[in-house]
Amino acid sequence: MYEVLSRIHGPEDVKSLDDEELVRLAADIRDALMNRISKAGGHFGPNFGVVEATIALHYVFDSPKDKFVFDVSHQSYPHKILTGRAEAYTNPERFRDVSGYTNPEESEHDFFNVGHTSTSIALASGLAEGRNLLGGHENIIALIGDGALSGGEALEALDYAGSEMKGNFIIVVNDNQQAIAEVHGGLYENLKLLRETDGQAENNLFRAMGLDYVYEAEGNDVLRLIDVFRKVKDIDHPIVVHINTVKGKGYGIAEKNKEAWHYTAPFDPNTGRPAISFGDTERYTDLTAAYLMDKAKKDGSFIVVTPAMPGAAGLTPQMREELGIQYRDVGIAEEQAVAMASGIAKNGGKPVVITAATFMQRAFDQISQDVCINNTPVTIVLNYASVMAMNDVTHLGIYAISAFSNIPNLVVLAPTSGREYRAMLSWAVDQKDHPVMILMPHGRVTDDERTVDGDYSDLNRFKVEQRGSKVAILALGDFYGIGKKVAEAYERRTGIQPTLINPRFASGIDAELLEGLKADHDRIVTLEDGIVDGGFGQKISAFYADSDMKVISYGMEKEFYDRYDSRRLLKDLGIDPEMIAETL
Amino acid sequence: MYEVLSRIHGPEDVKSLDDEELVRLAADIRDALMNRISKAGGHFGPNFGVVEATIALHYVFDSPKDKFVFDVSHQSYPHKILTGRAEAYTNPERFRDVSGYTNPEESEHDFFNVGHTSTSIALASGLAEGRNLLGGHENIIALIGDGALSGGEALEALDYAGSEMKGNFIIVVNDNQQAIAEVHGGLYENLKLLRETDGQAENNLFRAMGLDYVYEAEGNDVLRLIDVFRKVKDIDHPIVVHINTVKGKGYGIAEKNKEAWHYTAPFDPNTGRPAISFGDTERYTDLTAAYLMDKAKKDGSFIVVTPAMPGAAGLTPQMREELGIQYRDVGIAEEQAVAMASGIAKNGGKPVVITAATFMQRAFDQISQDVCINNTPVTIVLNYASVMAMNDVTHLGIYAISAFSNIPNLVVLAPTSGREYRAMLSWAVDQKDHPVMILMPHGRVTDDERTVDGDYSDLNRFKVEQRGSKVAILALGDFYGIGKKVAEAYERRTGIQPTLINPRFASGIDAELLEGLKADHDRIVTLEDGIVDGGFGQKISAFYADSDMKVISYGMEKEFYDRYDSRRLLKDLGIDPEMIAETL
Known part of the structure; x- marks a missing residue:
């Protein structure tokens, strides 16, 4: 040997x-x-x-x-x-x-x-x-x-x-x-x-x-x-x-x-078979692929564009074959993917561009100029936009909210469940008024009893999932589950039911709702699956900056993390339901 | 006709x-x-x-x-x-x-x-x-x-x-x-x-x-x-x-x-001569060119890189000729300019990359990955990073702070005078520890009696230009002049001398200084030459979010402005010394 x-x-x-x-x-x-x-x-x-x-x-x-x-x-x-x-x-x-x-x-x-x-x-x-x-x-x-x-x-x-x-x-x-x-x-x-x-x-x-x-x-x-x-x-x-x-x-x-x-992933060298099985649990990539295939069948103007990352959309070679002209792999060329999508939308098509969040940085200018200034209805889906996704320093998805949600005209949506993700996809693709970016949730599809709206055209309307008092928890996208646990821990400790909000929009604020909270709340917690700098929580802090409302924002630091254990990192950052409830 | x-x-x-x-x-x-x-x-x-x-x-x-x-x-x-x-x-x-x-x-x-x-x-x-x-x-x-x-x-x-x-x-x-x-x-x-x-x-x-x-x-x-x-x-x-x-x-x-x-610019068709003369007032591009030429002469490891925008650095054809191997125009290719600069820095050179702020969006990913993850000492100078610069919707510089200052490891400096700009350039080029971006001030060089530090290696140290009480004005970069007038107007109206701070760093906060202000200040004003979303003011709001300090942040909205009159736009946004003093 x-x-x-x-x-x-x-x-x-x-x-x-x-x-x-x-x-x-x-x-x-x-x-x-x-x-x-x-x-x-x-x-x-x-x-x-x-x-x-x-x-x-x-x-x-x-x-x-x-x-x-x-x-x-x-x-x-x-x-x-x-x-x-x-x-x-x-x-x-x-x-x-x-x-x-x-x-x-x-x-x-x-x-x-x-x-x-x-x-x-x-x-x-x-x-x-x-x-x-x-x-x-x-x-x-x-x-x-x-x-x-x-x-x-x-x-x-x-x-x-x-x-x-x-x-x-x-x-x-x-x-x-x-x-x-x-x-x-x-x-x-x-x-x-x-x-x-x-x-x-x-x-x-x-x-x-x-x-x-x-x-x-x-x-x-x-x-x-x-x-x-x-x-x-x-x-x-x-x-x-x-x-x-x-x-x-x-x-x-x-x-x-x-x-x-x-x-x-690890495998048996003799057979090539995977050493670990994920079972048949539905993952968000599966849900994405199912939506894309179904939509393409029903709507001839619908088209999927990817810069060499069909896997980010869960698309197998067979599915791509089946999509035919409704699937375009432009090669590793994020700029081309995004600009071309703007042209497609301009000429009547309904394009969805899909890749990893970290690679979409390559098309920052095309998103801003070719799409958003022209306000073309392009849907951009980012996979791996999460601290729980790829953890090599060169592949982190935690900068996506900060990087993209400050681009004018871009509606950035952060779904909190399988049902909501599907509804947002569906709305984004069929509407004609806005460029939309959707942060695909990470991992296995979760669903709960919450109802979901099918229409997001009333921009920046947050959803109150539980109305309470004293404390309001704004838990964005992937971190909604943590927010829910914070709410439970807080209620268990104090007997007071807090308000739990699913903001849905990462790119704007619901000023009316936030204003209303002042009446019977004195403390806000924001949670987001991204860095705090330039992110969602800072928009909330800025809104309340000249009021008496106290805001605490949780998310990652503005740092390059490398090969971390995400559970440990979240703990180190205090992003833990019991710790947050304790702080409150 | x-x-x-x-x-x-x-x-x-x-x-x-x-x-x-x-x-x-x-x-x-x-x-x-x-x-x-x-x-x-x-x-x-x-x-x-x-x-x-x-x-x-x-x-x-x-x-x-x-x-x-x-x-x-x-x-x-x-x-x-x-x-x-x-x-x-x-x-x-x-x-x-x-x-x-x-x-x-x-x-x-x-x-x-x-x-x-x-x-x-x-x-x-x-x-x-x-x-x-x-x-x-x-x-x-x-x-x-x-x-x-x-x-x-x-x-x-x-x-x-x-x-x-x-x-x-x-x-x-x-x-x-x-x-x-x-x-x-x-x-x-x-x-x-x-x-x-x-x-x-x-x-x-x-x-x-x-x-x-x-x-x-x-x-x-x-x-x-x-x-x-x-x-x-x-x-x-x-x-x-x-x-x-x-x-x-x-x-x-x-x-x-x-x-x-x-x-x-407008000219006489018969002679080709300019219809308007700017006179010989020194502009920031002139100052930039003077620094580059002088530095190149003294330091053989120094090199200027531009993606086809020598004018943004004030470099005439004659100057480029003179720079010889110390000048590299890579053509319209911002990605190449930034990534190449990282390689140059890695192999012992001192590169400065210069272009317009709006075009640098093309290299967002290269700044993040090729430069900042590798922490190579590249200096990036952005011209036209101001609401007072180019006003076509496709050429706005007001997104630069928001886009770039949330990239980890990148030190973003916002000089407030000719002397300070030169000091920052000089420090950035000669240090070896950080990638640095400098927002070139707009227009004519202004200088005043303020002293300037030559060393910025103690990162995120704000400079108190005037110590007062009650109100602190944090006026970043190009908007320092407005901040100074706010301070004067406030003092005239109230008799109280406010604190006036030149933050210098757009990419971080001076937590110690901000903490200290709590003792005898109850109100903060931030001013920046960029959009508020994702910008400097929101970092200040976030810092004070769970305290009693009130913060008001002035800057542009997250919008695509087109062919505006900058003086009028600033008024519409309430960015006016008397109006701000009145609000306070």
């Missing part, structure tokens, strides 16, 4: 291996990857595909003097294994030593903490410009794959590199013919053409951008890659090295079903 | 003109443009260059059934002239009838209100997808120029159109070889190559993206253009029509100095 890998303590050890050992090292790395990912979950396909390229890079170049930037950096596991962090893959007790992305806090071989796609060429171009400024001579290498090339940031950087950069700059395009799902976009057709012509096709995108170019068909052959990288090492201008790799290489099941094996 | 133009009341009138009249119409349109722009200012070069293309488009296609999307829509003046709005160019009394951008409120021939670049292909792709969904058959035409192609949104859309779109879609690339300043990026080298080979070059960028392509060298020949557009009308797939035009065509002075004549 790990015969060669066990001798690798850093990149310098890779350089001394002979051809046979290099091939053996690749097998060892795959064993280590299998060990970790089957037990702890993680990005499978991207890392299995990039094993040989990573070995070859470390064999040829001199990290950390020469600098690698990975994109998406979820394909950096083999790099971590070769740079002193192998135990975090071979030894379960050390799994927690590393994050799932490059991380400068872990190693001098990592330069950026990056989790969003399409960043490597731009970040690396900066390393190169910094080098030029200070007179350095190291190689700067950006490795980009998994559909990341279609993102605006990557394309802007390619364009820049094509004419503006001096000196060494190497862009390795790890072409594994996939994003998370299938790739979309003209440039992927160009990559296909280049593969089919062994890099000789006329109309080479990279050459058209002004870049030098080489092609290597055998991107999982470590010796071939070493040859290629040797040829470009210390080159004096920007060049693209296009390598053809197989996503999931070395594990048949993953090679066959690339989408399912992009990222996987 | 306006012999042909006077007979044009809509696009149908263009269709009935003979060849000679079409040429004459172009001259009439230039006369109308000259009339308006020389008297009222506006985008000169872009509109003079696109006269023939616009006539040909309206001659061949059937607007508004066929739909044009202009990009940047500041090149839509000739389109407005041909669609019933000619008087807004010929008659000074009607100048105010139209905005400087396409505007659906003005005409059924306009589909979007757009002022940011690089949007047309994406928005138009949506119109086409909407058409496909509903079974329509109209032509959809995006016209893109002035450097807009390099923006990520445009590139994402090209990529999408290259493989994913069905049916008619026409992208007119109005190649006038310029952004506001000179163009930068590999794709412009490709356009050059295509011009030089009459469209026949190998490695055609558009063909590489999967798009069909035609080239027309005579982009200011209306008859040639009519031929070209006729050939692509009703085409059944996406195609790029690349036309070679001359920016400023027809006015020699403008053809020769394209950058100065991109946009111009």
Whole structure:
């Protein structure tokens, strides 16, 4: 086990291996990857595909003097294994030593903490410009794959590199013919053409951008890659090295079903079957998919748009097939998704754009300008907009309310139950007056006895779920359940029934209701599944700022949290029904 | 005067003109443009260059059934002239009838209100997808120029159109070889190559993206253009029509100095000289340029990065030349500018990124992820971050504090004088611990007797400029002057000297100072040059929310204002020293 890998303590050890050992090292790395990912979950396909390229890079170049930037950096596991962090893959007790992305806090071989796609060429171009400024001579290498090339940031950087950069700059395009799902976009057709012509096709995108170019068909052959990288090492201008790799290489099941094996939960390596079953509990993604499929069937003007995140909408390949022209995956291209949706709405369609909250930051300006200034009825659904969702620092959804709810014209809705979520979706899609953003609740669908309105056109009308006195609890979206428990704990302790409010709207306030509370309340609690700064609670504080009403707002701090335990974090922040009731 | 133009009341009138009249119409349109722009200012070069293309488009296609999307829509003046709005160019009394951008409120021939670049292909792709969904058959035409192609949104859309779109879609690339300043990026080298080979070059960028392509060298020949557009009308797939035009065509002075004549203030048509002189009062852009030039000379690791907005930094062509490798214009590509700056900082450089506040929204995610998560010491300077700056709805700077100051790790500084601005710039560039954003004050440099600290590393330390009692006025950045007048008016009325605070930091609060105010103050006023929602004042309200302190926050509403008079708007919002003192 790990015969060669066990001798690798850093990149310098890779350089001394002979051809046979290099091939053996690749097998060892795959064993280590299998060990970790089957037990702890993680990005499978991207890392299995990039094993040989990573070995070859470390064999040829001199990290950390020469600098690698990975994109998406979820394909950096083999790099971590070769740079002193192998135990975090071979030894379960050390799994927690590393994050799932490059991380400068872990190693001098990592330069950026990056989790969003399409960043490597731009970040690396900066390393190169910094080098030029200070007179350095190291190689700067950006490795980009998994559909990341279609993102605006990557394309802007390619364009820049094509004419503006001096000196060494190497862009390795790890072409594994996939994003998370299938790739979309003209440039992927160009990559296909280049593969089919062994890099000789006329109309080479990279050459058209002004870049030098080489092609290597055998991107999982470590010796071939070493040859290629040797040829470009210390080159004096920007060049693209296009390598053809197989996503999931070395594990048949993953090679066959690339989408399912992009990222996987723990599984049995012998069968590929999940180690943990979620059972058949309905999740909010399931509810979303059910709504989308049903609506599409009934309404030919309805269309689903996603920037390469069909999973965020619960859409399986079969469902996408069935949606036909009513489904548009624009590739990793959030700006295009949002702006196109505005055009669709303008020409009579009913578009829903769905992705992860954290990725929607990419389209901040398009939401503001292309959609909201034009007031086009686009519905944007954000998945993972919760402290309970993805907990890598690069993937947090807790900034969504603060970032988006202050954009004029945008109606931001925060549903508190399955029924309410469905009602909000339905209203948003069919109305014609507003751009609407809906924060999909996290996890399993919860429902209770509360009635739900089907019409939200009377904007910023909060819903009083329980009328009481003294204290009013405004519990937004995902945190409604906590608010309800606060109400119960407070009543248990004091005998006084407090008022419990479901604000529903994160982007505005119900001034009439808030004014009315002054009569028999003297204390307000706000709860939201996001940072307090710029968020909902501060709108409530501002409303009462020149009155005698006391307001306490609960939510996250304006901080970058990383790989936290959400239950513990909430406790640390005092977001706990008993603690809040005690404070009151 | 306006012999042909006077007979044009809509696009149908263009269709009935003979060849000679079409040429004459172009001259009439230039006369109308000259009339308006020389008297009222506006985008000169872009509109003079696109006269023939616009006539040909309206001659061949059937607007508004066929739909044009202009990009940047500041090149839509000739389109407005041909669609019933000619008087807004010929008659000074009607100048105010139209905005400087396409505007659906003005005409059924306009589909979007757009002022940011690089949007047309994406928005138009949506119109086409909407058409496909509903079974329509109209032509959809995006016209893109002035450097807009390099923006990520445009590139994402090209990529999408290259493989994913069905049916008619026409992208007119109005190649006038310029952004506001000179163009930068590999794709412009490709356009050059295509011009030089009459469209026949190998490695055609558009063909590489999967798009069909035609080239027309005579982009200011209306008859040639009519031929070209006729050939692509009703085409059944996406195609790029690349036309070679001359920016400023027809006015020699403008053809020769394209950058100065991109946009111009009122001028004398006979000489090209400005009608109004600003005199030699120092403006904040001048101060910025002086700092940048001086710093670059002294520090070889210092570098200025701009996404095609050197004017926002006051940098003339001569200064840029002098900066050499210490100046990088990345083209219209805000994402690249910000991410590259992070890389530069990581590799030892000291980057300053400068552009307009409104355009920096494009890089929201890059600021958050590429810079702030990585905590790289990038300095971002925003010009026009003020209600007193550009007042078109698409160019407002009043959202900057709300949008950016809630991003963790980002230190947002709001200077209140020339001396303070310079001190903040100097500190930000030389420190290594934080990403810093500086809101450049608007207009003329003001200075007073106040002392200024040179060190801001003790974050969120507010500066008490005048210690008083009862009332404390927190006047941020550009609004410090108003705050000072409020203090004077209050003292005059009550005899009580209030406390006047210069917060300096927009992104955090000085809890110790705020706590201390409770002892002898019972009322706080906050003033900021931005919207209140998500802004600075709400942080202050939130701090005092569970205390007896009363807070009133002044700023703009969460609204899209358009072409307002800033003095009047401020009055309407109660942002007036006497009115505020009265309220107190």
